[in-house]
Amino acid sequence: MRNTTGLKALLGLLLTAGWSTTLAATISLAPSLTTVGFNETFTVDLIFDFTDLTSPAYSGGTLISFDPTRLTFVDFTGAAGATITGPFLGTVGSNSTVMVGIGTSLASGTLGTYTFQSSGIAGIADLSLTDSNPLGGTFLDGVGKVFTPIFNGTSITTVPLPGAIWLMLSGLGLFGLMHRGRT
Amino acid sequence: MRLYLRILAVAGCALFLETSFAGGMALNDRDCAEILKQWAADPASVPQSLVDGCREKLTAESLDIKPAAGIPRDPCADPAAAKSIHCWGPWANLAPAGGGTVAPIVLAKDDPDLRPDEFSTQPPGEPVTPALGSCTPGAACGFATLGPGLEAQPDDTSGSNVVPFDMDPGVDHYVVDPGGNREVVSNDNLQRANIPGPPRYEGITGDVESKLFVTRGAPAADGSYDRASGIWRHGSLTNQTQTNTRSGVFAWGIASTMDTIDGLNAGNVTATFSGRMTGYTDTLADITVNFGSQPAWTGSWQNPAYAFAAGGPVQGVDLVSDPGQFSANVNSGFVQGVLLGTANNPSVAHTVDVILDSGGNALTVRDVGLLPQVP
Numbered sequence: 256m257r258n259t260t261g262l263k264a265l266l267g268l269l270l271t272a273g274w275s276t277t278l279a280a281t282i283s284l285a286p287s288l289t290t291v292g293f294n295e296t297f298t299v300d301l302i303f304d305f306t307d308l309t310s311p312a313y314s315g316g317t318l319i320s321f322d323p324t325r326l327t328f329v330d331f332t333g334a335a336g337a338t339i340t341g342p343f344l345g346t347v348g349s350n351s352t353v354m355v356g357i358g359t360s361l362a363s364g365t366l367g368t369y370t371f372q373s374s375g376i377a378g379i380a381d382l383s384l385t386d387s388n389p390l391g392g393t394f395l396d397g398v399g400k401v402f403t404p405i406f407n408g409t410s411i412t413t414v415p416l417p418g419a420i421w422l423m424l425s426g427l428g429l430f431g432l433m434h435r436g437r438t
Numbered sequence: 439m440r441l442y443l444r445i446l447a448v449a450g451c452a453l454f455l456e457t458s459f460a461g462g463m464a465l466n467d468r469d470c471a472e473i474l475k476q477w478a479a480d481p482a483s484v485p486q487s488l489v490d491g492c493r494e495k496l497t498a499e500s501l502d503i504k505p506a507a508g509i510p511r512d513p514c515a516d517p518a519a520a521k522s523i524h525c526w527g528p529w530a531n532l533a534p535a536g537g538g539t540v541a542p543i544v545l546a547k548d549d550p551d552l553r554p555d556e557f558s559t560q561p562p563g564e565p566v567t568p569a570l571g572s573c574t575p576g577a578a579c580g581f582a583t584l585g586p587g588l589e590a591q592p593d594d595t596s597g598s599n600v601v602p603f604d605m606d607p608g609v610d611h612y613v614v615d616p617g618g619n620r621e622v623v624s625n626d627n628l629q630r631a632n633i634p635g636p637p638r639y640e641g642i643t644g645d646v647e648s649k650l651f652v653t654r655g656a657p658a659a660d661g662s663y664d665r666a667s668g669i670w671r672h673g674s675l676t677n678q679t680q681t682n683t684r685s686g687v688f689a690w691g692i693a694s695t696m697d698t699i700d701g702l703n704a705g706n707v708t709a710t711f712s713g714r715m716t717g718y719t720d721t722l723a724d725i726t727v728n729f730g731s732q733p734a735w736t737g738s739w740q741n742p743a744y745a746f747a748a749g750g751p752v753q754g755v756d757l758v759s760d761p762g763q764f765s766a767n768v769n770s771g772f773v774q775g776v777l778l779g780t781a782n783n784p785s786v787a788h789t790v791d792v793i794l795d796s797g798g799n800a801l802t803v804r805d806v807g808l809l810p811q812v813p
C-alpha cells in the first residue's frame with residue numbers, strides 16, 4: 256500500500272477551508288471599567304474579530320455567565336450593523352446567564368453592549384463568555400461552515416464606593432491638618 | 439460348446455468395439471452408455487481403453503456450459519485473444535485499455551472459470567440496486583456522512599461513511615443510517631434556537647444533545663421543510679470524545695412522485711442541477727438529467743484539489759451510478775441521488791463516495807449535496 260501521509264497533509268491543507276476552519280476568530284468582552292465601586296453601573300462591549308475568515312455573514316450564539324451575588328445584568332443593546340436576538344436570561348448552576356444571538360456581515364467590530372451593576376460585595380467578579388450551546392458549534396460562516404471562535408471573558412474588581420474612599424481620605428487629611436495645627 | 443460360444447461372443451464384441459474405436463468411428467452417447475453399462479456389469483468384458491474414452495467424452499460434454507440466452511460468451515475464450523493482457527484470467531469486466539472504458543460483459547453465473555467476486559448478478563437491462571437502497575417516490579429520502587467527533591471530516595479514513603438519512607419535516611428529530619449498524623437517533627425534542635442566520639435546531643435529553651443546522655433550504659410558514667441540507671451533531675455534553683460524539687453533513691428532501699417523473703419522461707425534459715457540496719463547499723457539482731424513454735444522468739464534481747465525472751441510469755426517482763461511466767481517475771465507489779420536488783421546482787439530493795487515483799495516490803472523496811435546478 257502506498258504511503259499517502261504526504262498527500263493527506265496536503266489535502267488537509269487544501270480541504271480544511273472547505274470544512275471546519277481552523278483560522279483564528281475571536282469574540283471578547285471589553286469592559287468600560289475594570290475597577291468599579293459598590294453598586295456602580297458600567298458597560299461591557301461585545302467585540303468580534305473574524306478578519307481571518309473569508310465568508311462574511313457570520314452568526315452564532317454567545318453566553319455570558321456571572322455570579323449574581325456580585326453583578327446584576329441591566330440591559331443589552333445591539334450595535335449598528337448587527338442582527339441581534341435576545342437577550343435571554345437564564346441560569347447555569349448558581350450562575351446567571353445572558354444569551355444573545357448575533358449575526359453580522361462585518362469582519363470585525365462591536366456587536367453590542369451589555370450594561371451591568373456591581374453589588375455591595377468587594378472582590379473580583381468574573382464574566383465568562385462561551386458559545387451559547389453546551390456542545391458548541393453554533394457559529395456558522397457565510398457558506399454554512401461551522402467555526403469556533405476564541406472566547407475571551409473579563410473580570411471586574413469591585414471596591415468600596417469611590418465617594419466613601421474620598422470621604423475617608425478627606426477625613427484623614429483633615430485630621431492630619433488638625434494634628435499639625437496643634438503641634 | 440456353450441462355454442466356447444459364449445467366449446467367442448464376448449471376444450467378438452470386444453474386438454468389434456475396440457476396432458470401431460481404433461478405427462476412429464465416432465461413438466455416440468448411446469454407444470458409450472452401452473459400453474459403460476456392460477463394463478459396470480462385467481468389468482473384464484470391456485477393454486479399458488473404451489471405458490476411458492467414453493468417460494472422457496461424457497465428462498467433456500458435461501463441462502461445456504452453454505451461456506444463458508442473451509448473455510454473450512467470454513470473448514477471451516478465443517485462443518487468439520488469450521494473448522491479450524485483457525484476457526489474463528477470465529474477468530467479467532475487461533480492464534480498460536489506455537485509460538478508456540469498455541462496457542461490462544456478463545458471464546454465466548455458474549461458469550467454473552469465473553472468479554466468484556467478479557461475476558455480475560445484474561443481467562443487462564435489469565435495474566441496478568442503489569448502494570444505499572432505493573428511495574420511495576413521494577416519501578422522504580436523504581443521505582449523510584457520519585464520522586467520529588464533532589468535526590468529522592467527510593473523508594476521514596478513521597471512520598467516516600456515507601449512509602442514508604431521514605428527518606422529520608418539522609425537524610423535531612432525525613435519524614442517521616436508520617436501521618443500519620451505525621445508526622444515530624437524535625433526541626426527539628429538537629427546537630429551533632433563537633439565533634440569527636441559518637436555522638439551528640437543538641435538543642438535550644440527559645447528558646446527550648442533538649443539533650442540526652440547515653444551511654440550505656427554507657422552511658415553510660409552518661416551519662416544515664420539503665428539502666434541506668446542512669450539518670448534524672449528536673453526543674455527550676459532559677464527556678465529548680471521539681467515541682461518544684458523532685457528526686456529519688446531510689442532504690434530504692421529499693422525493694418526487696412517479697406522476698412527476700412520468701410527466702418529465704413523456705416530455706423528454708432535460709434538467710440541470712448545480713451547486714456546492716455541503717461538506718466541502720469548494721466542490722462545485724453539476725448534474726444533468728435527460729428524461730425520456732430511457733432516462734439517464736451525467737454529473738461532474740470540480741474541486742481545487744480534484745475533479746471527476748460520473749453518469750448512469752435514472753431508476754424511478756433514483757440516480758444510480760454506472761461504473762462504466764466514471765471518469766478514468768475513479769478507482770471505485772458510487773454516486774447516488776434522488777429527484778426531489780415537483781416538475782416546476784425540482785432539486786437533486788445526492789451523495790458521492792469514490793476513491794480517486796490522484797497522481798498515483800488514492801484519494802477518498804465522501805460528501806453530500808443538495809442541488810437546485812438551474813436555467
